[in-house]
Amino acid sequence: MMMQRSMLLLPLAVEATMHAQQQRGMATLQSISIRLKSVKNIQKITQSMKMVSAAKYARAERDLKAARPYGIGAQQFFEKTEIQVDEKAEPKKLLIAMTSDRGLCGAVHTGVARHIRNELAKDDVNTKIFCVGDKSRSILARLYGKNILMVANEVGRLPPTFLDASRIAHEVLQTGYEYSEGQIVYNKFNSVVSYSLSQLPIYSGATVEKSEKLAVFDSLDADVIQSYLEFSLASLIFYTMKEGACSEQSSRMTAMDNASKNAGEMIEKLTLIFNRTRQAVITRELIEIISGASALE
Amino acid sequence: MTNAWRAVGITYIQYSNIAARVLREALRTELRADAAKRNDSHVKFTPWANGKPAPRQTQSES
Numbered sequence A: 001m002m003m004q005r006s007m008l009l010l011p012l013a014v015e016a017t018m019h020a021q022q023q024r025g026m027a028t029l030q031s032i033s034i035r036l037k038s039v040k041n042i043q044k045i046t047q048s049m050k051m052v053s054a055a056k057y058a059r060a061e062r063d064l065k066a067a068r069p070y071g072i073g074a075q076q077f078f079e080k081t082e083i084q085v086d087e088k089a090e091p092k093k094l095l096i097a098m099t100s101d102r103g104l105c106g107a108v109h110t111g112v113a114r115h116i117r118n119e120l121a122k123d124d125v126n127t128k129i130f131c132v133g134d135k136s137r138s139i140l141a142r143l144y145g146k147n148i149l150m151v152a153n154e155v156g157r158l159p160p161t162f163l164d165a166s167r168i169a170h171e172v173l174q175t176g177y178e179y180s181e182g183q184i185v186y187n188k189f190n191s192v193v194s195y196s197l198s199q200l201p202i203y204s205g206a207t208v209e210k211s212e213k214l215a216v217f218d219s220l221d222a223d224v225i226q227s228y229l230e231f232s233l234a235s236l237i238f239y240t241m242k243e244g245a246c247s248e249q250s251s252r253m254t255a256m257d258n259a260s261k262n263a264g265e266m267i268e269k270l271t272l273i274f275n276r277t278r279q280a281v282i283t284r285e286l287i288e289i290i291s292g293a294s295a296l297e
Numbered sequence B: 001m002t003n004a005w006r007a008v009g010i011t012y013i014q015y016s017n018i019a020a021r022v023l024r025e026a027l028r029t030e031l032r033a034d035a036a037k038r039n040d041s042h043v044k045f046t047p048w049a050n051g052k053p054a055p056r057q058t059q060s061e062s
Helices: A002-025 A029-081 A108-122 A134-147 A162-174 A205-209 A212-216 A222-296 B004-008 B012-025 B029-039
Strands: A093-098 A127-132 A148-153 A181-191 A194-203 B044-049
Touching (some): A029 A194, A108 A134, A108 A194, A134 A148, A162 B012, A205 A222, B012 B029
C-alpha cells in the first residue's frame, strides 16, 4: 500500500520541480535585458583593460631587452665560479617571490606561489620568504605566514626602476636573516603568449668565498666580493622584476582577450534568449487578445 | 682596502645609487627630465614576524 502511494507521489514531485525549474529558467524580459547590459559593460571593461595592458606590454618588452644584460652578466659569475653549497651545514634558504600587486592576469602569480609552496613543503623551518608584490603575500600568508620575512608592495603600478630593485636588494641584505643560499622565483618571459616559471640562485658572501674557482679571478678580496654580491643581487632583482612585469602584462593581455571573447559568446546567447522571450511574450499577448475577442463574440 | 663609504655603513648599492643620482642631476636640462623619472621609487616595505606585519624600528632611506 505504501509502495503504491509513494509511486504515485513520485511523478507528482518530479513534475513540481520541473515546473519550478521552468519558471526559474524562463526569466522575465526585464531581468534578461539587465543581465545583457551588465555583460556588455563587462566586455567593454575587459576590452579596454586589454588595450591598456597591450600598451604597457609594449613598453615592458622594450625595457626588458635593455635589462637582460644585467641578469645575464650576474648569472654568468655564479655559473663560472661553480659555487658549491656546503651540504653539511644547515642550509638557510631565502626565497624571493617576484610578483606584483595586481591581479586579473592569468596564472602568473599563482605559478610563483605554487613553486614556493612546494619548496616550503620540503623544508619549512629553514626557509624564509621575501614577498615582492601583494599577490604572493596574500596567497602565501595563510599557510606560510610565519615564513614571510618581509613584504614589498606598490609593485607593478609603474614599470620597475633600478632604484626599486636596489631598494629591495638593500632590504634583503638588511633583514638580518643570514641565508646561505636562495632563489629568486619569477616568470621568465618567452613570447607574447608564453612565459615559464624560473628560478635564479643567489648566494651569500660566505658561500661564494668557499668556492675553489674564485682563485681564477684577479685581485679579489672580501670587500670586492661583498660589493659585487650586493650589486649582483640588485641586478638580478632588477632583471627578474622586468621579466616578471613583462610576463604579467602579456598574460593580462591574453586573459583579458579571453574574457572579452567569453563575454561576446555570452552576449550572443543572451541576445538569442532575449529575442526568443520577447517573441514568446508577444505571442502570448496576441493569443490572449484573440481569445478574449473571440470570447466576446 | 676599505672604502670610506663602507666605513660609514653604506652598502655598495646605496653608494652606486647616490652616484647615479648625482650624475642624473648633472645632466643637461633637456635630458634631465627624462632621467629624473628613473630617480624615484615607490616600493613600500613591511617587515613580517610570526605571520603578521610587524612595525619597523627604523625607517631606512636608500
